[in-house]
Amino acid sequence: MGGSSPCASCKLLRRRCTKDCIFAPYFPSDDPQKFAIVHKVFGASNVSKMLQELPVHHRVDAVSSLVYEANARMRDPVYGCVGAISYLQSQVSQLQMQLAVAQTEILFIQTQQGPNPLPTMSPQTDVQNDKSLLFSCNNFNTIPQYLGHASSSNVIQDPLKRDSLWT
Template sequence: MNESNRKRGVLSPCAACKLLRRRCAQDCVFAPYFPAEEPHKFANIHRVFGASNVSKMLQELPEHQREDAVSSMVYEANARVRDPVYGCVGAISSLQQQIDLLQTQLALAQAEVVHLRVRQNASYSSSNSHGGFYAASPSNSGSPPTTLPASSRGKAIYNMDMVFDQANMGYPIW
């Protein structure tokens, strides 16, 4: 409906033509991507890239790629308004730092699980070697042994192929 009314000249100009205060032509390159109901969408693009450059970019692209290009430009322009120096790169860098931090925390948690399971297995084997009685030793820190199910005895608990530098994390190497 929008397109048919646009051809008859009934609709208001697109957001781009409205901002630029010009008459919106029937073949306006901006009209399909910047409807009059979304003026904010074009405002940041115009501020960051300039209307002339956006028009040139859109005209050089095949029509099936224009919508993706507009959404990318909108995203980049909004990022540039928030962070004029780094734009999208700043957002990507921040997310990468969060991923690195979470991966480190995950590796620490996995190492702690391995450490606790090794202590549990040592405690289990020491209780079995003493005729079933529990003997306190520095290796089990006074914790009572827990019995492992028969199905988990003798299985590998954790894939130890993962290399983890614990010296830099303040954890002892066991």
């Protein structure tokens, strides 16, 4: 950097920005918050050491990851980005179970109709059969064992715990 304005890290740390400043290419002076949050979570010395150990072509990605993790740590100091990943994995798991239930219901309805699309039972009986299927399929805890899916132990299954990650 050397001449015009110091990079965001040198501004925050109140030091002179040299032409070989390791932070200058990744923390420009027009985005001081980016370095401030990384500095608050990881410390300037640690970030400097990490960047020096990496090849130059990997540093941009490393800084991007550090900024993402620092932001996640500010929102959730305990879990950081792992909490966000667990939350999203839990959502995917729940949606997969809902999809399996919907597919099972469709299959059941198709088998009830058989080759003749006209109902053979009275409408009242069909409604009761559909309700009993729906109630039996709403037990989401039993669905994975019937479908052959193993539930992941690192995914938070309790909805109260999952929601508490963001509050």
